[in-house]
Amino acid sequence: xxxxxxxxxxxxxxxxxxxxxxxxxxxxxxxxxxxxxxxxxxxxxxxxxxxxxxxxxxxxxxxxxxxxxxxxxxxxxxxxxxxxxxxxxxxxxxxxxxxxxxxxxxxxxxxxxxxxxxxxxxxxxxxxxxxxxxxxxxxxxxxxxxxxxxxxxxxxxxxxxxxxxxxxxxxxxxxxxxxxxxxxxxxxxxxxxxxxxxxxxxxxxxxxxxxxxxxxxxxxxxxxxxxxxxxxxxxxxxxxxxxxxxxxxxxxxxxxxxxxxxxxxxxxxxxxxxxxxxxxxxxxxxxxxxxxxxxxxxxxxxxxxxxxxxxxxxxxxxxxxxxxxxxxxxxxxxxxxxxxxxxxxxxxxxxxxxxxxxxxxxxxxxxxxxxxxxxxxxxx
Numbered sequence: 571x572x573x574x575x576x577x578x579x580x581x582x583x584x585x586x587x588x589x590x591x592x593x594x595x596x597x598x599x600x601x602x603x604x605x606x607x608x609x610x611x612x613x614x615x616x617x618x619x620x621x622x623x624x625x626x627x628x629x630x631x632x633x634x635x636x637x638x639x640x641x642x643x644x645x646x647x648x649x650x651x652x653x654x655x656x657x658x659x660x661x662x663x664x665x666x667x668x669x670x671x672x673x674x675x676x677x678x679x680x681x682x683x684x685x686x687x688x689x690x691x692x693x694x695x696x697x698x699x700x701x702x703x704x705x706x707x708x709x710x711x712x713x714x715x716x717x718x719x720x721x722x723x724x725x726x727x728x729x730x731x732x733x734x735x736x737x738x739x740x741x742x743x744x745x746x747x748x749x750x751x752x753x754x755x756x757x758x759x760x761x762x763x764x765x766x767x768x769x770x771x772x773x774x775x776x777x778x779x780x781x782x783x784x785x786x787x788x789x790x791x792x793x794x795x796x797x798x799x800x801x802x803x804x805x806x807x808x809x810x811x812x813x814x815x816x817x818x819x820x821x822x823x824x825x826x827x828x829x830x831x832x833x834x835x836x837x838x839x840x841x842x843x844x845x846x847x848x849x850x851x852x853x854x855x856x857x858x859x860x861x862x863x864x865x866x867x868x869x870x871x872x873x874x875x876x877x878x879x880x881x882x883x884x885x886x887x888x889x890x891x892x893x894x895x896x897x898x899x900x901x902x903x904x905x906x907x908x909x910x911x912x913x914x915x916x917x918x919x920x921x922x923x924x925x926x927x928x929x930x931x932x933x934x935x936x937x938x939x940x941x942x943x944x945x946x947x948x949x950x
Contacts, residue, residue, distance in 0.1 A: 579803050660690045781816050818849075841866055
């Protein structure tokens, strides 16, 4: 029993309930687990899990078998083992890879069987994968596909099979949403662009260019709506400034071509650029660089993905910031949300990630291990 149930029942001894949660983290006899995994599986904070482990160890119900490993001395509490389906967006972009890796890590930490399929950014494959997961009779599906037009079809397959659905980043009818607070993320980007222009260009801006991902639908476009609102909030004088929307399809190459073509016709000398994601931001930046007009732009991206962070570290870059989504943290939140749904605990219709702006000055604060990761990758 959790949450409100604990608070309502005056006869429950909370410490025993918490101890039961902790002991349920051990799935098999002899299983040795680190504190991090025990806290994750039991849904307890690390500090509470540590105190309970210390107490249970003194009571000979748990034993410490290593520097940070614990093993239960009693027969594991049997729990229903859930099977989750995960339909990944694809592997072309690092952001998607990090989301998938975090989901797989979290499933392993919770001792959950995860059936993973790859949508490959293809709406037809996404529909076929939905059929596969329905046939597999999974308990719940985590869906990550970005085509708004396919979302109702995919969602209806799971609804007809009575399988709960969590949709990552793109809403699906009837699904619990997990992902970006797109308008808020856009506001963060726009306000920063406005402050930058106020300080560097004395509020003199000739044009605002917004790079969208049209096929993903209205929700991701809210990032750009928020960006424009954020710029105008800081600089009301730009309410009449020309705004140009270009479809870069969320990709570097398409964004490069769209901005390259636009620059041939535009004579604007000071252009603020808001992009739907980092590949689009980098495509726009490369187009300005090719045209010899890099000093004419200031660009803000979304996601703070590895390629965006690498650019933020470049000396004199005109990518002045990227709004962080921290996909490496998605898995734990999504799997916990899945368990809440399956255990019939109340969940909100939407759970948003916490966004923060990553800039050339703060990128090493948020991601201090990037250099180490890149060194390891180069050695593989």
